[in-house]
Amino acid sequence: MSDTARTPSEIRRFADADEVARAAASAFVDAVVAAQRERVQAHVVLTGGGTGIAMLEHVRRDQGAIDWSAVNVYFGDERFLPPGDPDRNEVQARGALLDHVPIDPARIHTMPALGEDGCSTPEDSAKRYAELLAAHSPDGTVPVFDVHLLGMGGEGHINSLFPHTDAVRESERFVVGVDDSPKPPPARVTLTLPAVQRARQVWLLVTGAAKAEAVAAAVGGAAPEDFPSAGAHGTERTVWFLDPAAAEQLPAQ
Ligand SMILES: O=C1O[C@H](COP(=O)(O)O)[C@@H](O)[C@H](O)[C@H]1O
Secondary structure, three states: OOOOOOOOEEEEEOOOHHHHHHHHHHHHHHHHHHHHHHHOOEEEEEOOOHHHHHHHHHHHHOOOOOOHHHEEEEEOEEEOOOOOOOOOHHHHHHHHOHHHOOOOHHHEOOOOOOOHHHOOOHHHHHHHHHHHHHHOOOOOOOOOOOEEEEOOOOOOOEOOEOOOOHHHHOOOOOEEEEOOOOOOOOOEEEEOHHHHOOOOEEEEEEOOHHHHHHHHHHHOOOOOOOOHHHHOOOOOEEEEEEOOOOOOOOOOO
């Protein structure tokens, strides 16, 4: 499977889950501003999940010097549900942040919902999203994301890449449909590891003791097929934002 050269995992520890979200939000603002200073446009991938959405609420409260007219938003995965369904990551991200900032709506690149753009299956949506990414990429593949945010499940899933599935083993395509996600809802659309690994920076926001084993395995170099988060690394930086419970099985500092 595709697994480009690993950048070392940087471990950042915080007092609790809220501090994880707050610190990641502050770092996100800095990273977007830095990207805009260097390249004018910033390209970011948002994640669903509790900590990822809490982080967006912190960005909403403290936006720093972000130029929202030059922010391009993508999604790492999506629940393949009808438009507006509250379980869609996009809907949650809009509620937490995107509806409250002066971002150009044309720069919010969502994965097509059930019934949208003629999509009746997750695979239809994945194909549409792959075309969209290619159209916004300098080389017809995927944009070079400045930051790809990720949450992680207790078994190590990131985006909708679950252990021992075709999706996590995908080595060619950048977006795939999932019909049988073990975490509801079963129908999902997800960026693959080859897409994640195109990002300059990959950040994993993880809290809670239920995730400690997967954190230790991924940081320790497990196989991505067993722990998908082990395959999540950026070309420049890979950063783990952890609370004490999620970090408890890592070697002591
Ligand atoms: O279902 C999903 O779960 C993961 C992890 O969520 P969390 O609430 O345990 O942090 C999330 O990253 C992903 O985007 C989402 O679709």
